[in-house]
Amino acid sequence: MSHEILSVLEYMEKEKGISRPDMIEAISTAIAGAAQRGVGAGQDIRVEINPKTGSLKAWTVLQVVDSVGDDDLEIHVETARQANPNIQIGETVEQEIDPAYLGRIAAQTARQAIMQRIRQFEKDRIYDDYKDTVGDIVTGTVRRRERGDLVVDLGKAEAILPPRERVSGEDYAPGESIRCLLLKIEQTNRGPDIILSRSNLNFVRRLFELEVTEIADGTVSIEAMAREPGYRTKIAVNSNDPKVDPVGACVGARGARVKTIVRELGGEKIDIIRYYQDPLQLLEEALKPAVPKNINVNEGDRRIHFEVAEDDLSIAIGRRGFNAKLTSRLLGWKLDIGKEEKEAVGFDEKVAKAVQGLNAISGLDPEVASRLVAIGFASPEVFEGVEADDLIDAGFTPEEATDVITKVAVFFQQQG
Numbered sequence: 001m002s003h004e005i006l007s008v009l010e011y012m013e014k015e016k017g018i019s020r021p022d023m024i025e026a027i028s029t030a031i032a033g034a035a036q037r038g039v040g041a042g043q044d045i046r047v048e049i050n051p052k053t054g055s056l057k058a059w060t061v062l063q064v065v066d067s068v069g070d071d072d073l074e075i076h077v078e079t080a081r082q083a084n085p086n087i088q089i090g091e092t093v094e095q096e097i098d099p100a101y102l103g104r105i106a107a108q109t110a111r112q113a114i115m116q117r118i119r120q121f122e123k124d125r126i127y128d129d130y131k132d133t134v135g136d137i138v139t140g141t142v143r144r145r146e147r148g149d150l151v152v153d154l155g156k157a158e159a160i161l162p163p164r165e166r167v168s169g170e171d172y173a174p175g176e177s178i179r180c181l182l183l184k185i186e187q188t189n190r191g192p193d194i195i196l197s198r199s200n201l202n203f204v205r206r207l208f209e210l211e212v213t214e215i216a217d218g219t220v221s222i223e224a225m226a227r228e229p230g231y232r233t234k235i236a237v238n239s240n241d242p243k244v245d246p247v248g249a250c251v252g253a254r255g256a257r258v259k260t261i262v263r264e265l266g267g268e269k270i271d272i273i274r275y276y277q278d279p280l281q282l283l284e285e286a287l288k289p290a291v292p293k294n295i296n297v298n299e300g301d302r303r304i305h306f307e308v309a310e311d312d313l314s315i316a317i318g319r320r321g322f323n324a325k326l327t328s329r330l331l332g333w334k335l336d337i338g339k340e341e342k343e344a345v346g347f348d349e350k351v352a353k354a355v356q357g358l359n360a361i362s363g364l365d366p367e368v369a370s371r372l373v374a375i376g377f378a379s380p381e382v383f384e385g386v387e388a389d390d391l392i393d394a395g396f397t398p399e400e401a402t403d404v405i406t407k408v409a410v411f412f413q414q415q416g
Contacts, residue, residue, distance in 0.1 A: 006054030123191030165197035226329035
């Protein structure tokens, strides 16, 4: 029996992280309780386990009386005084009993109680181990799916990534490594459930704090964020040191820092802009390259109405209206976007306007832009479905055609 108990103590201490004193208390209480319900029904039994050897000792607690009515609960005062001459009626004495007396039934009942206590210990330990990690990023391994949830092994415990906290389009197979935000710990009837998230806004915030040293040390601060998981995140940053460019610090040398975060987010686009307390300045930053005009501010409703050029309208609104929604969340203001009315202009002015519109395509040579406008490519949207061969047929060299198509593709990728 002592060898079995010692093995249990050592296993729980090494593998489960449950301390030996806690396990000894649980086993002792379980055995005593089982015995009192079994062979020692009604008796007051105390059990003690040696933490080094695992040996078990048991005592029955008897009430000292002058007339014994129940041998299992009482002892005559004269008998008790043979061991302790100073004992008085009403006091209690302990008599050691053979642990084997506890019987097989008590042992079986104790086993069940011990397992129950062990499970409770493990639940409590999970909470204690992870309660200070809420809000941090953790790395785990996907184990399986259960009722739509992804079960992730964090090493000391299993966590859950529910469908509502996943990013649309992301899929993970068992065995894959995954990084998530430890969102919260929910107490349930089964014990604590560790809930993870990859769609939460703070997941992106923590990635920036881990990747950008200036954010971690407080030199650069994240003042506002807005996110549409899987599509785009807008982040406004400020610097507490005039010598440090907050946007440059977050982007990193040759975009290294932001690229690392984008890879972790599965290609989700990230717009990093400089923060301004003035909402109109922040609006201009957030909408670039679109330019807001004819701005009208309603302080009471916290609503801003503005117009953009027709060519900028699709940029300002974004795919499925996401860019406008994100900008609104970033500012904390409602936005009404209208199209600027155009005045009639001459042909030359139209050509110049179209060339200016093509300048939104980064790196496009002005002379090449003029030639493109001359053959009908008056805006970036006209390039949809166009291939290099189409431009070659229109008089461009293969090198020029390939360069234009590549720059257009990058432009549309940036616009989302």
